[in-house]
Amino acid sequence: MEEREIIIVKGGRQTPFSRGILAQTLAQAGAGPEMSHQIASEVRAELMAEQRFTVEEEEVLARVRDKLVKKDAIAVGRLDKWRILRESSEPVVVLIGGATGVGTSTLAADVARRLNIQSVVGTDSIREVLRHAISPDLLPILHKSSYEIKRQDMRVPVEEEDAVLFGFREQAARVCVGVEAIVERGLKEGTNLVVEGVHLVPGIIPERYLDHPNICTLVVHLSDENVHRSRFYIRAMGTAMRRPAEEYIAHFQQIR
CATH class of the missing domain: 1.10.150 (DNA polymerase; domain 1)
Incomplete structure (x- = not known):
């Protein structure tokens, strides 16, 4: 029976x-x-x-x-x-920032799976869209990795040793305009969303997001430098990375 x-x-x-x-x-x-x-x-x-x-x-x-x-x-x-x-019928937006290689993409995928969120967006994808809309002549910092930015790429005078930091913050500010547009649309349409990437920097993302009841913001930090370095080799073996791991290692201190 x-x-x-x-x-x-x-x-x-x-x-x-x-x-x-x-x-x-x-x-x-x-x-x-x-x-x-x-x-x-x-x-x-x-x-x-x-x-x-x-x-x-x-x-x-x-x-x-x-x-x-x-x-x-x-x-x-x-x-x-x-x-x-x-x-709840309210949308949930999770913003996950952190340096390249610390695991923001992995964490974003896990959060999305656990919360059954279908939309996961990387800030690199947003930057790529902006690259197609804005020419290198108009905004050169958008078309380079942050650790490749030179003094001459900046619109304001900075010391050479400060170019990477200033360039990164300038690039992050531009990318966060796109992030803000995606987040605002998600909130308006009631769409659950996870956004992850190096450009989600405290002090650059809108302050109103920090206290917003529908938005959770966090920054991932990997304290062990040796573990951080090894992540680039692991990524290179597991994915078709556009750049070899050695290139990231060569600019490791700037990435940190």
Whole structure:
């Protein structure tokens, strides 16, 4: 005889109970994979033993919460926040800054996966769009990597040793105009969004984003220089990098 299916009810909508989906929900709240699958299996086993074949979603989540609080109390708070986020109609925008090679792209992809956000934009892509719209003669700093910027590329007089820093900040300011346009459209249209990249610099991104209830901003820092260096070689092996790792290493201090 076929085993009966457990049906989860929420607001008149019915869906089959899925251990995989429930485990994924727990993982999104930060619980470990093994714990997530264990709790999902235990909840299903309890419902089957009680012959509860039609259950409200709130009851399932309450059972999950009771089990989770005994195993990982911190994850309980994250689960509650995740539920609030899931039920909210407000958009969520996450801005992740950090130097090249520290892992902003990896973190952005992981955040998007956990929060089920479909749109992930890199600031390098925004800079590329601006490059096609603005000629090198008009804005040369936009067409170079920040560590390649020279004194003559600047519109204001700076010392040669300050050219990279001033050039980078000038480039970041231009790119952040594009970032602002994308973020404002996302907020207006209710689109969840993750933006990551080296150009998201405190003091350059609009200050109103820091206290905005829909926007989360963070900067990734890798304190170990040796680990940071090794990231460029790992990236070179795992992706078709446009530049060899040695070029980044040669300008490592400017990147840091």
